[in-house]
Amino acid sequence: MNAVLFTDLDGTLLSLSDYSYDVALPALAALKERGVPVVFCTAKTLSENEYYRAVLGIKDPFIVENGGAIFIPQDYFSFEFTHGKEQGHYYVIEFGARYDELRAALNAIRAETGFKITGFGDMTVAEVAKDANLSIEQAMRAKAKVYNESFRFDEPKDKEPILFEKVHEKGFSITHGGRYYNIHGRNADKGRAVKTLTKLFKREYGAVMTIGVGDSKNDIPMLKAVDQPAVVRRLDGTWLDIQLENLYKAEGVGPEGWVEVVEKFIL
Template sequence: MKIVLFTDLDGTLLRLSDYSYDVALPAIAALKERKVPVVFCTAKTLSENEYYRAELGIEDPFIVENGGAIFVPRDYFSFDFPYSNEQGRYYVIEFGARYDELRAALDAIRAETGFKITGFGDMTVEEVAEDANLSIEQAKRAKAKVYNESFIFDEPKDKEPILFEKVQEKGFSLTHGGRYYNIHGRNADKGRAVKILTELFKREYGAVMTIGVGDSKNDIPMLKAVDQPAVVKRPDGTWLEVPHGLENMYKAEGEGPEGWVEVVERFILS
C-alpha cells in the first residue's frame, strides 16, 4: 500500500532551537528511495517551504500557512483536479483569507479598541529577524505571508477575550501559540487540506495509508485527518496532550527531528 507522510516543520522535522534537520537526512534519503511522499504541513509561508524543499530535495505537494493553501507541482498527479489558481510551477488550492483582508481587519480592531497590535506587516525585515530570532534571509521568507498574519498583542492578558471576540466579529479566526497571535480565514486548517490532498493521492494510487507527525496544538486537525498520528517530544520534555479521538497517537521518545526519525523508522522503514 502507498504510504504518505504528512509532517509539521517547526519543532518536528526542524529542531526548535536552531531549525536544524541533519539527524533526519538518512531517513529522508530512505523515504525518497521508497518513493514515500513527504508532504510539509506547516505554518510556514510558500517561500519558507520552497527553501526547505530545495534543501531537502523534496518535490511533493505541500500545505502552507496552517492550511491556507495546498501547492501541487504541475506534473505531480496524472489526472486533472479542481484548483483555485496557477502560480509558477504549481496548481494552488486556496482556503485562506487574503492577506490584505486580514491586515484590514487588524487595522479596524486597532481603531475600535486602541489595542497595541503589531503585525509582521508593520515590521521591517530587521525587526522581524530580531523579534523572532531569525536571520535576515529567514525573516524575509517569514514575512512573505499570503493567507495569515502573525502579530504581537501588547496588552494585558485580560484583554485577550475581547481580541478573540473582535476577530470573530470580522469573520476570521484567531490562534495563539508562543509569542505571536495569528489571524487567518475560518476555513483554513491543516486537517481540511490534509483530507483533500489524501483524496488526490487515493485517486493516483488507490489504497493509501497516511501518517502525520507534529508537536503542538495547531497540528491536531492534521493528526485527526491521518490514519496514524504521531507526535515528537518537545524541548521541555512534554508531548502534546492526547486530544479526544486520537487515542492511537504515537508518542516518540525523541525530541524534534530525533523523534521524527523514530516515527519514520517505526511506521514506514521497518
C-alpha cells in the same frame, strides 16, 4: 499500501531553537528511496516552503500558511483535478483569506482593545529576523505572507479569550503555533487541506496510509485528518495537550521525535 507523511516544520521537522534538521536527514533519505511522499503542512509561506524543499530535495506537494493553500507541482499527479489557479510550475488550491483583509482585522482589534499586537506586517525585515531568530534572507521569506498573518500578542494570558472572540467576530480563525499567533480565513486550516490532498493521493495510489506529525495547537486539524497522528516533544519537555484515540507521543524533542515517528510507522 502507500504511506503519505504530512509534517509540520517548526518544532517538528525543524528544531524550534535553531531551525536545524540534520538529525532527520538519514530518515528523509530513506523516505525518498521508498517513494514515500513528504508533505510539508506548515504556517510557513510559499517562499519558505520552497527554500526547505530545495535544501531537503523534496518534490512533493505542500500546504502553506496553516492550510491557506495547497501547491502541487504540475507534473506530480497522473490525472487532471480541480484547482483554482496556476502559479509558476504549480497548480494551487486556495482556502485562505486575503492578507490585506487579515491585516485590516488585526488593526481593528488593536484599535478596539488597545492590545499589544505586533504582526509581521508591522515589523521590518530586520525586526522579524531578530524576533524570530532568523537570518535576513529567512525573514524576507517569512514576511512574504498571502493567506495568513503571524503576530505577537504581548498581553497577559487571561486576555487571550477576548482576542479569540474578537477574531471570530471579524469572521476569521485564529491558531497558536509554537512561536506566534496566526489569523487566517475560516476555511483555511491544516485539516481541510490534508483531506483534500489525501483524496488526490488516493486517486493516484488507491489505498493510502496517512501519518501526521506536529507539535502545536495549529497542528490539531491535521492530526485529526490522518490515519496515524503523532506529536513530538516540545523544548519544555511537554507534548501538545490533545486527546486522540491512537495518538503516538514521541520521546524525542522536535526532529529527533520526528525520526522516531518515521522509523516506527513507515521505515
